[in-house]
Amino acid sequence: xxxxxxxxxxxxxxxxxxxxxxxxxxxxxxxxxxxxxxxxxxxxxxxxxxxxxxxxxxxxxxxxxxxxxxxxxxxxxxxxxxxxxxxxxxxxxxxxxxxxxxxxxxxxxxxxxxxxxxxxxxxxxxxxxxxxxxxxxxxxxxxxxxxxxxxxxxxxxxxxxxxxxxxxxxxxxxxxxxxxxxxxxxxxxxxxxxxxxxxxxxxxxxxxxxxxxxxxxxxxxxxxxxxxxxxxxxxxxxxxxxxxxxxxxxxxxxxxxxxxxxxxxxxxxxxxxxxxxxxxxxxxxxxxxxxxxxxxxxxxxxxxxxxxxxxxxxxxxxxxxxxxxxxxxxxxxxxxxxxxxxxxxxxxxxxxxxxxxxx
Numbered sequence: 001x002x003x004x005x006x007x008x009x010x011x012x013x014x015x016x017x018x019x020x021x022x023x024x025x026x027x028x029x030x031x032x033x034x035x036x037x038x039x040x041x042x043x044x045x046x047x048x049x050x051x052x053x054x055x056x057x058x059x060x061x062x063x064x065x066x067x068x069x070x071x072x073x074x075x076x077x078x079x080x081x082x083x084x085x086x087x088x089x090x091x092x093x094x095x096x097x098x099x100x101x102x103x104x105x106x107x108x109x110x111x112x113x114x115x116x117x118x119x120x121x122x123x124x125x126x127x128x129x130x131x132x133x134x135x136x137x138x139x140x141x142x143x144x145x146x147x148x149x150x151x152x153x154x155x156x157x158x159x160x161x162x163x164x165x166x167x168x169x170x171x172x173x174x175x176x177x178x179x180x181x182x183x184x185x186x187x188x189x190x191x192x193x194x195x196x197x198x199x200x201x202x203x204x205x206x207x208x209x210x211x212x213x214x215x216x217x218x219x220x221x222x223x224x225x226x227x228x229x230x231x232x233x234x235x236x237x238x239x240x241x242x243x244x245x246x247x248x249x250x251x252x253x254x255x256x257x258x259x260x261x262x263x264x265x266x267x268x269x270x271x272x273x274x275x276x277x278x279x280x281x282x283x284x285x286x287x288x289x290x291x292x293x294x295x296x297x298x299x300x301x302x303x304x305x306x307x308x309x310x311x312x313x314x315x316x317x318x319x320x321x322x323x324x325x326x327x328x329x330x331x332x333x334x335x336x337x338x339x340x341x342x343x344x345x346x347x348x349x350x351x352x353x354x355x356x357x358x359x
Contacts, residue, residue, distance in 0.1 A: 004350075005024050005025060005071075006024070006025055006073045006074070006345075006346060006349045006350075007022065007023070007024055007068075007071035007072040007073050008022070008023045008024075008025075008072070008073065008074055008075075008076060008342045008345050008346065008349075009021075009022055009062075009072050009074070009075045009076070009117075009120070009124075010022070010023065010075075010076055010077070010338050010341045010342050010345075011058060011075065011076070011077040011078070011113060011116050011117055011120070012077065012078045012113065012337055012338060012341065013054060013077070013078065013109050013110065013112040013113055013116065014109050014110075015047075015109045016035060016036050016037075016038075016041070017033055017034060017035045017036060018033075018034045018036070018054050018057060018058065019031065019032070019033050019034075019337075019338060020032045020033075020034065020058055020061050021338045021342070022065070022067060022072075023339070023342040023346075024071075025346060026339065026342065026343060026346065028338075028339070030065055031338060032061050032065075034057050034058075034061065040053075046107060047107055047108070047109055047111065047112060048101060048103075048107070048111070048112075048115075050112065051112055051115050051116060051119070054112060054116060055116055055119055055120060058116065058120060059120070059123075069124055072124055072126055073126055073349060074121075074126050074127050074128070074129060074345050074348075074349060075117040075120050075121040075124065075126060075127075075128045075129070076089075076117060076128070076129045076130065076131060076341045076342065076344065076345040077092075077112075077113030077114055077116055077117035077128070077129075077130055077341070078110045078113035078130065078131075078133075078160065078337065078341065079110065079113060079114060079130035079131065079132065079133020079134065079135075079160075080100050080108055080110040080111030080112070080113055080114055080130075080133060080134075081100075081103065081104065081105040081106045081107075081108050081110065081111055081133075081134065081135060081156075082096055082099045082100060082104055082105065082114075082133060082135055082358065083099065083104055083105065083135065084135050084136075084137035084154075084155060085133065085135060085136060085137065085356070085358065086136065086137070086138055086356075087132050087136045087138060087159060087163055087199075087200075087201070088131075088132070088344075088353065088355075088356045089129050089130075089131045089132075089344045089345060089347065089348045089353060089355050089356065090129060090130050090131075090133075090355065090356045090357070090358050091127060091128070091129055091355045091356075091357065091358075092114045092117060092118045092121070092128040092129060092130060092358075093357070093358055095358055095359065096114055096130075096358040097114065097115060097118055100112075100114045100115050101115065105135060110133070110134060113130060114128075114130050117129065117130070127355075129344070129345050129348065129355065131160060131340065131341050131344030131345065132159040132160040132163050132164075132340070132344065133159065133160075134156055134157065134158065134159055134160070135155065135156055135159075136155065136157075136159035136163075136201065137154075137155040138155070138200040138201045138202060139153070139155045139201070139202060139203055139204065140202045140203065143202065143203040143295070153206065153209075153211070154206050154209060155201070155204060155206065156206045156207075156208050156209070157186070157192035157194060157201070157204045157205070157206065157207070158186035158188070158190075158192050158307070159201070160337050160340050160341070161186055161306060161307065161335050161336055161337055161340065162184045162186055162192070162194050162196070162201065162204075162306070163177075163201075163340070164336045164337070164339070164340030164343070165184060165304055165306045165330075165332045165336060166180075166182050166184060166196055166304070167343075168332060168336075169182060169302050169304055169330050169332075172330070173301065173302065175301075176199075177196075177199050178198050178199035179198060180196070180198065180301045180302070181195075181196065181197055181198065181296045181299050181300050181301050182196040182300070182301060182302050182303075182304060183195055183196070183289050183292040183293060183296070183300055183302075183303045183304070183326070183327075184196060184303075184304040184306065185285055185288070185289060185303075185304070185305050185306070185307075185319075186306055186307040187215075187285065187305060187306065187307035187308065187309035187310050187315075188215070188216075188307040188308050188309060188335070189215060189216050189217045189218070189258060189308075190207035190208070190215050190217065190218050190246065191205075191207055191212060191213045191214075191215040191218070191220075191281075191285060191288075191307075191309075192204055192205055192206070192207050192212065193205055193212060193213070193285065193288040193289055193291075193292055194292070195292035195295040195296050197295075197296060202295065203292060203295045205288060207220070207246065208245075208246050209245075210222065210245045210246075212284075212288050213281060213284035213285045213287070213288055214249060214250040214280075214281055214284060215249075215250045215251075215281065216250050216251045216252065216258035216259075216260065216309070217246065217247055217248075217249060217250050217251070217252055217258050218245065218246050218247075218249045218250050219244065219245050219246075219249030219250060219253070220249070220250070220284060250281070251263060251277070251278075251281070254277050255274065255277075260278075260308075260309055260312050260315065261312075263277075263278050264278075264312065264314065267314075278315065279318055281315075282315050282318035282319050282322075283318070283322070285319050286318075286319050286321075286322035286323050287322075289303060289319070289322075289323045289326065290322075290323065290326070293326050298326075300326050300327040301327060301328075302327050302328050302329070302330055303323055303324075303326055303327050303328070303329045303330070304329075304330045304331075304332060305319060305320075305329065305330070305331050305332070306331075306332040306333065306334070306335075306336075307333075307334070307335060308333070308334060308335065310331055310332065310333040310334070311333040311334065316331060
């Protein structure tokens with residue numbers, strides 16, 4: 001089994017780009033990021049209408065790279081907003097395809113992941129999978145309760161990257177992911193902080209719903225009465241509120257940009273307001289990490305910082321200063337989604353895991 005080479009095609013669609021990669025087992029053969037201009041996309045009524053356009057681009061990349069299609073043994077993509085599932089690698093079936101196409105839990109570019117791999121998998125006559133979609137739900141029932149019985153907390157987070165770096169840390173510590181208690185903070189346009197209890201994410205903030213720290217683009221937790229006053233005084237529509245919570249909040253609301261480097265430059269030029277707000281964002285991440293330590297009853301093997309913002313050394317140091325007492329802090333900057341998708345697929349192809357069925 002160890003000598004078998006599996007060609008794995010990886011597809012990760014984003015709102016303005018499609019990332020494509022080919023792996024042989026865990027070895028990257030190539031990766032390509034195809035950017036989509038506003039002009040290219042504005043002719044499509046919605047995200048779902050883009051699938052043929054993106055599929056043709058992917059197939060063209062394979063032709064340009066002279067990929068031997070017979071060496072591809074599976075296609076794997078980023079999972080979308082399907083119904084809540086436990087973590088793992090799922091074979092794309094008709095039910096999942098239907099839920100992705102109709103936006104069961106909302107329309108998002110990641111919904112195209114399962115659709116594209118299903119269609120390309122059929123063309124290549126190989127199985128199609130998704131790995132650790134953003135709706136992974138392993139939260140303890142107690143974590144979902146709020147002060148209003150009509151509202152329950154939902155698990156929507158950077159599951160793919162969080163679980164990928166969790167396995168990296170486990171490897172460094174010489175243990176299995178399922179043997180560790182970890183706190184993992186994904187620091188990106190949205191920020192999610194998860195409490196990982198022996199392989200299960202038992203609590204995590206949902207940045208799309210306005211939970212947790214504010215971030216470059218999201219408002220995070222707000223005083224409920226203040227938010228209600230703002231909505232009624234401004235006469236916001238529901239769609240306007242959604243955009244405010246996720247897209248126009250955080251650093252965008254304060255400074256008109258989601259670029260952390262631009263904020264750092266302002267700080268270096270002596271802008272005290274920029275320093276206060278940027279450090280406040282780090283403060284809130286540290287506070288969320290502390291809350292996860294309480295969820296794990298203080299038994300924490302490591303704290304992990306990942307995502308694009310983990311490249312910002314000053315921001316990371318602010319967080320470390322406040323949480324280093326909890327456990328050793330590991331830094332894995334950037335996103336590791338392409339390799340994480342390939343690894344999830346490989347675990348199934350090599351028999352380490354059984355593929356899960358979406359039902």
